Amino acid sequence: CQAATGQFIVIASAHVYPIYQDWIEKLLAPFKDPKIALTYGKQRGNETSKYSEHQIFATWFPDQSVHVRNQDYPFCNNANAAIRRSLWEDVPYDETLTGLEDLDWAKRIMPLGYRIAYVPAAEIIHVHEETPKRIYNRYRREAIALKQIYPQEDFHFWDFLRLFTTNVVSDYYHAWHDGVFKPNLQSIPIFRLMQFWGTYQGFAQRGLVSNRLRQTFYYPRSLSRYQNTFSYDNRRLIDYGSSAKSSEQVY
Known part of the structure; x- marks a missing residue:
């Protein structure tokens, strides 16, 4: 971020x-509003992603945003985000x-009168190919x-038992x-375990995490089933296959 010179800093994980x-x-696009400090986009997995990870993506990054301009809690994700450079400075x-330096930043910037915007149309594929040990270490x-x-x-240990059980049941459903x-x-119980x-x-201490933020991080996906009504038919997909062929021709 220190090397950036533009008005905005776009951040993407190395495996997206x-x-x-x-x-x-x-x-x-949301930065047209001067009060938007950070935007983050939708994430989805690919064919190598664990099924439970797909469920986490669906919970954290829904197809539709009901709070594009009015998100009242500091959830965001640096794997697919942009921030206003002047505020970062x-x-x-x-x-x-x-970890979670993005959430910490949002928590500190929102009391200053700025907001966070979720942009589902800014979609990326996030690839996590992790062993159980690496999943454990990440969380x-x-x-x-x-x-x-x-x-x-x-x-508490009761939180572990309750959330492990409810998320496994939800994933199986x-x-x-x-x-x-x-x-x-x-794979579902192994991942959730x-x-x-x-x-x-x-965890070791007690604190004031809001119920909304706790739900975003840990609670299982809703049991309601719905179809995505968004259509991106008019948008141009990135053809990675053509890019690979072009590279082969060059070399």
């Missing part, structure tokens, strides 16, 4: 790739955190950071309706 050619345009990220690291951001927060129950029979055991191990 955009779907549409107007990804950056969509991600930056005044309030830089806390790089001492073990443990993020829990350690979350307890620093909210120092008095706690995550959706997998059954998606016709992929049997292939994910083992590593997720919430890592979270349990990372």
Whole structure:
């Protein structure tokens, strides 16, 4: 971020790739409102993603945004985001955190009168190819950071049992309706066990995390089934196959 010279800083994880050619345009559009400090876009997995990860993406990044301009809690995600550089210079990220520096930044910037905007049209594919141990370490690291951001927060063993159970049941429900129950029979409880055991191990203190933020991070996807009514027929997809062929011809 320190090397950036533009008005906005676009941030993307090393293991994501955009779907549409107007990804950056969509991600930056809300900054027309001078009170928007950060935008973040939709994320989806690919064929290698764990089924439970697909459910997390669907929960954290819905197809439609009901609070594009009025998100009242500091959830965001740096894997697919943009921030106003002038604000970052005044309030830089806390790089001492073990993760969730984006959430910490949003938590500090919102009381100054700025807002966060979710942009579902700015969609990327986020590829996580992790072993159970790496899943555990990721959630443990993020829990350690979350307890620093909210120092008095706690995550009891009962929370681990309750959230592990409800999320496994929810994942099985959706997998059954998606016709992929049997292939994910083992992967679902393994992923959720590593997720919430890592979270349990990372937490130690009690704090003031809002119910809305807790639901966004941990609660299972709703049991309601709906079809996406959005249509992107007029938008141009990025053809990664053609890009690969062009590279082969060059070399």
